[in-house]
Amino acid sequence: MQPEHSPLPEAAIFLEASKRRMSIWRWADYFDSVPDAVQITLGEGDTPLVRSKQIGARVGLNNLYFKLESCNPTGSYKDRFAATAISHMVAEGSYECVACSSGNTGSALAAYCAAVPNMRCRLAIVEPAPDGKLRQMLAYGADVFRVRGFGLDFQVTKDVFDGLERLGSLPGAAFQISAFKWCPKGISGVQTISCELAEQSDRPIDHVFCPAGGGGLMLAVARGFRLLEQRGVISKTPAIECVQPEGNDTTAGPLREGAKVAHPCETSTTISGLQVGTVNDGDEVIRECRPTGGTGHLVRDEDVWEAQAQLAVEEGIFCEPAGAVALAGALKANTDRELDRDAVVVCLVTGIGFKDEPSIDRMNSKRECGMVEFKEFATAVQGG
Ligand SMILES: Cc1ncc(COP(=O)(O)O)c(C=O)c1O
Numbered sequence: 038m039q040p041e042h043s044p045l046p047e048a049a050i051f052l053e054a055s056k057r058r059m060s061i062w063r064w065a066d067y068f069d070s071v072p073d074a075v076q077i078t079l080g081e082g083d084t085p086l087v088r089s090k091q092i093g094a095r096v097g098l099n100n101l102y103f104k105l106e107s108c109n110p111t112g113s114y115k116d117r118f119a120a121t122a123i124s125h126m127v128a129e130g131s132y133e134c135v136a137c138s139s140g141n142t143g144s145a146l147a148a149y150c151a152a153v154p155n156m157r158c159r160l161a162i163v164e165p166a167p168d169g170k171l172r173q174m175l176a177y178g179a180d181v182f183r184v185r186g187f188g189l190d191f192q193v194t195k196d197v198f199d200g201l202e203r204l205g206s207l208p209g210a211a212f213q214i215s216a217f218k219w220c221p222k223g224i225s226g227v228q229t230i231s232c233e234l235a236e237q238s239d240r241p242i243d244h245v246f247c248p249a250g251g252g253g254l255m256l257a258v259a260r261g262f263r264l265l266e267q268r269g270v271i272s273k274t275p276a277i278e279c280v281q282p283e284g285n286d287t288t289a290g291p292l293r294e295g296a297k298v299a300h301p302c303e304t305s306t307t308i309s310g311l312q313v314g315t316v317n318d319g320d321e322v323i324r325e326c327r328p329t330g331g332t333g334h335l336v337r338d339e340d341v342w343e344a345q346a347q348l349a350v351e352e353g354i355f356c357e358p359a360g361a362v363a364l365a366g367a368l369k370a371n372t373d374r375e376l377d378r379d380a381v382v383v384c385l386v387t388g389i390g391f392k393d394e395p396s397i398d399r400m401n402s403k404r405e406c407g408m409v410e411f412k413e414f415a416t417a418v419q420g421g
Contacts, residue, residue, distance in 0.1 A: 112389035121289030140170030163188025195294030231261025248362035280366030282306035383411025
């Protein structure tokens with residue numbers, strides 16, 4: 038028998054608590070949600086917001102923060118998308134997930150499909166996807182295909198999107214891609230990043246630096262903040278800053294130059310996840326972000342690798358190159374004197390380091406792990 042003072046059976050209390058913690062579903066009023074019974078979760082969201090330990094002080098940014106989306110269950114912010122997208126599929130009775138990805142979306146969808154009995158996951162992956170991401174998708178049991186030229190050749194990429202849209206409209210199937218243009222329900226789950234930031238930050242945030250490939254992430258962050266402002270939860274939406282590699286300038290350049298629309302480009306960046314030459318959510322990103330006071334920032338791949346190494350060595354944050362793009366953009370803006378030194382600046386660290394082995398080798402190119410006798414180790418330690 039329940040004690041009189043307990044309003045809920047214990048299991049229900051834990052259920053309530055688990056919904057409040059460690060899941061995007063506690064923000065169900067802030068995105069396109071589904072009924073409680075079909076809310077799938079692997080504990081995504083509630084990622085840490087940590088203050089910079091060294092980089093901020095070194096470059097003169099007094100309030101630099103990192104939002105560690107790399108802490109999500111499959112290692113990237115895409116879990117917020119996948120949790121929402123697959124829950125909608127269950128709600129609609131669709132059990133054949135057909136998707137394309139540069140890697141992280143595929144890993145996230147593969148994991149969330151694995152968590153739903155009888156849900157199939159078929160993935161068309163860009164040709165240059167890192168092995169670590171492919172191995173992760175395979176481990177979750179998805180059907181994975183790398184498509185020749187996809188992500189490298191503009192026409193092939195466009196044809197893949199068109200073909201997948203057709204396959205996703207077959208009975209029982211659904212096409213999933215983390216972009217508002219095609220999957221507004223699923224990607225709306227990424228708006229929960231803004232809810233968490235509003236909750237986690239003691240002071241109003243002035244700038245949120247976001248990496249952009251197709252632009253879905255940024256658009257979700259901007260829309261999440263707009264909703265919070267409209268509902269009176271925050272007084273002002275931060276400037277949402279768009280950072281892209283120079284070799285994939287669909288949106289950042291046009292946003293900075295005052296253009297109304299994004300433009301397609303031939304991709305030459307090596308940054309996995311940001312090789313998106315088509316304009317997916319770019320036009321909407323420009324429309325939504327310009328009124329926030331945010332602008333575009335273009336960074337070289339070399340700057341991104343440098344930022345990735347700085348995050349590891351100076352902050353203890355291990356991310357993939359795309360996860361360091363926001364910091365590379367903030368550092369450039371700071372060098373160009375576009376940031377107030379006391380501004381509250383948040384950089385989204387969008388993906389974990391483990392999946393992109395070549396980028397780890399690059400960071401470690403001057404370090405080695407020697408095989409020694411223990412006495413040599415002891416001598417090295419005593420030698421200082
Ligand atoms: C780690 C990481 N960061 C950022 C992005 C960019 O997201 P979007 O294409 O929504 O702009 C991606 C996309 O795959 C990604 O994997």
